[in-house]
Amino acid sequence: MATRQRGRPRSFDRLTALEQATMAFWEHGYETTSVSDLTRAMGISAPSLYAAFGDKKTLFEEVVEAYAGSYGSYGGRAFAEEPTARGAIGRVLREAAELFTESGHPRGCLMISAATNCSTPEVEEALRARREANLTSFEARISRGIEAGELSPGTDARALARFSGAVLQGMSQQARDGATREDLAAIAEWAMRSWPAETTPAITPGAAQETASETPAGYGA
Amino acid sequence: MATRQRGRPRSFDRLTALEQATMAFWEHGYETTSVSDLTRAMGISAPSLYAAFGDKKTLFEEVVEAYAGSYGSYGGRAFAEEPTARGAIGRVLREAAELFTESGHPRGCLMISAATNCSTPEVEEALRARREANLTSFEARISRGIEAGELSPGTDARALARFSGAVLQGMSQQARDGATREDLAAIAEWAMRSWPAETTPAITPGAAQETASETPAGYGA
DNA sequence: TTGTTTGTGTAGTGGTCGTTACGAAAAGAC
């Protein structure tokens, strides 16, 4: 680790280049971003890209992973810090309204939009799997909220999770279509109106008792 | 019109070919559907396609127009036939749950998904404009509902319209991700929970009094 | 029949796609 590399040193910063690739994929999606676009955005030549990141698909996978750990981490934080299901998912929607319209990066959510209309099945499926996983984590958190007495026992956890996810996905598309932050925030608030009010104050606040399986893996739906 | 064509007659049915092109674009989106895919799906050769439909972009525009008048017409019907704003938009969401999962054609909504991640700006903008137009028609209908006393005067028409549109767009994505019809129907019902109840029964039922500008131009969001 | 018009099939156009061979350049090891 302290030992220097043997050969000629890399002339670019790998993390910076990865971030620039993230911006390109986030903006234009997997399929529409050509390797030529990538090399231009990253400021490196094609052979350097292939040497450092494998091929286009592998680079995209690394981008998605990095995105999940940075921009997409707000969901995990909300789940970890908010004591109730309603609080957690409400916060996810409200923070999404900010993230999706923040300046300094493209609009909307990379995981929601970057692999739509993608002719590489593995890439399309990889993002679909992440969306599914997040719906599942929504549902698990809601189920736990029902068990904890926060929500009425008759609550349909699957439906409420899918509804919340649909709102998040719609917010992403509207962000890309030019909606303002206030537009998205209003959508989030309106969605939370149909959430049943909590029947009991949360008993055990804090993150310690989460199940790993119900923590969103990066973005929110 | 009764006069026959002068030259060699076309060896395929233009409307059938258009329908097959619709299926291809609906399934894979504008960019990802190649002319080669199209000629295969339509059962004709490239020169025939170009002679009958212009170029790929023009064909897509014709596809979108035909889609708006057929599959996408449920929105206009709901607006024409339902007396209240709540009834109209609720019906749009419920019928979308069916359309988006119907067998015999691809899932979700062509207008919502077919131009995502599209590198041809005119095509991307054309569909975005249709989505915007439908949000506007949602908003106009809600505003009229407020004026008619169906909805509380304090209702934020823009927010409620965008919320409803976001749900519709999320439903389309989830349909493409494999959600069942029941999943989508439950999302629609849940969305309607946050809609305020009508404060007055509708006074003037029927379609006659619509303003043209508030009729959705083909799909719903 | 002959000419005109229109559609069809073959076979291409130049351009871009993702990817890579190859030799020069820049570092440590000896």
Place this chain on the structure above:
DNA sequence: GTCTTTTCGTAACGACCACTACACAAACAA
């Protein structure tokens, strides 16, 4: 210095993209 290792820039690869030139086929008009 020379060897080895790794990265660099140039310049391509075959495959596919949207699109079309061209010659032939099939209809009507004369």
